[in-house]
Amino acid sequence: MATYQHAEAILHVENVGVAYGEKQIIEHITFTEKDVLRPDVVQGQTIAFVGRSGRGKSTLFRSLAGLEQPTQGEVMISDLQAPIKEGENPPLRKVREGDVGFVSQNYVLFRHKTIQQAMEFAMRKQSLPAAEKDKKITQYLKDWGLYAVRHQYPNELSGGQRQRTAILEQVLSSTNYIILDEPFSGLDVGNIQNAINAFRLINQSHELATIIFCTHDIDLAVEMADSLYVLGYPTNADGTLHPVGTLVKHFDLKTRGLAWKDHFSPEHKALVEEIKEAILAS
Ligand SMILES: Nc1ncnc2c1ncn2[C@@H]1O[C@H](COP(=O)(O)OP(=O)(O)OP(=O)(O)O)[C@@H](O)[C@H]1O
Ligand SMILES: [Mg+2]
Incomplete structure (x- = not known):
């Protein structure tokens, strides 16, 4: 044990x-x-x-x-x-x-931000060099199956993609x-x-x-x-x-x-x- x-x-x-x-x-x-x-x-x-x-x-x-x-x-x-x-x-x-950090059951995303922009916004307060942030975001997006759609807006995403974005926003911020x-x-x-x-x-x-x-x-x-x-x-x-x-x-x-x-x-x-x-x- x-x-x-x-x-x-x-x-x-x-x-x-x-x-x-x-x-x-x-x-x-x-x-x-x-x-x-x-x-x-x-x-x-x-x-x-x-x-x-x-x-x-x-x-x-x-x-x-x-x-x-x-x-x-x-x-x-x-x-x-x-x-x-x-x-x-x-x-x-x-x-x-x-x-x-709170991910609601009715998750809400920034309508005017692409996934990539939302991730950058989520990490804005972290004191990492920009290149490090970018590396981290890229890794997460790949792991979570969002990399290919990273330049799309919430209305261009599937429900599951939106949900993963909402979770990742909280994970990163x-x-x-x-x-x-x-x-x-x-x-x-x-x-x-x-x-x-x-x-x-x-x-x-x-x-x-x-x-x-x-x-x-x-x-x-x-x-x-x-x-x-x-x-x-x-x-x-x-x-x-x-x-x-x-x-x-x-x-x-x-x-x-x-x-x-x-x-x-x-x-x-x-x-x-x-x-x-x-x-x-x-
Ligand atoms: N703003 C509100 N005004 C009045 N009643 C509400 C409000 N929000 C929730 N309720 C009621 O409170 C109860 C609990 O709702 P809640 O959403 O917390 O349940 P839950 O356990 O999360 O359910 P689920 O598993 O379906 O998500 C429900 O009867 C719901 O109708
Ligand atoms: Mg509930």
Whole structure:
């Protein structure tokens, strides 16, 4: 089993709820994710959310990204700008819009920018020499099957090409957190593999690199995540479901020895079934 230690919290969500008018969509969402330290490996966190359609994943994600102020509770992330001493972890502060890279389920692209221009714009704040930036962009575009269409505008792209562009924009511009709302839907098997590889690389680029995503593909969630939450409706005492989304189950793949594996084992498969049961029951 992989050995690891927990360090400081990197994400703390305290009693978050969101209501639209009278209608409570999600409530009582509380969880903490900690930096995980693995000997001799730089490894950020990968956190997956799964659950049936309409349970509030996208709603929660907008709050996690600071795009929407939750009606109740708060979302705290590591303050990477805070002055800290060598070897110390940054303190937590309330998330603000722009802290976190966000790829929405209804991804939006700059209509007046070609893919190439969008990538250059995404990297504008990085202090790399122009030639290095260009090399990096070219490599990503090739890996993600976008190189041939790099001079085309969003209205000249397929849905999958637009989605990959939206993800890459965040990959290239993000600091430490990337939140992806169903990043795999609409991608073909090759694109999915490229996306998985890219997320692994991001994850291993920085000790605090954090990827948060949701998906309806439970196999993929189990393959990628080291921590997985089921967002669903909790069960009332009389056996009926209470129709407000909350975290009904947490699966820690690290404690199960299933995180960071190259192979999808029978234990992974068994976990997929366990997760599906939890989803169906909520
Ligand atoms: N702006 C809004 N005003 C009112 N209700 C909303 C609004 N946005 C979302 N909802 C409702 O909140 C609930 C949760 O929606 P949300 O998009 O978060 O679900 P989801 O889990 O992401 O679903 P899916 O898996 O289909 O993407 C739905 O019932 C939806 O109709
Ligand atoms: Mg959604």
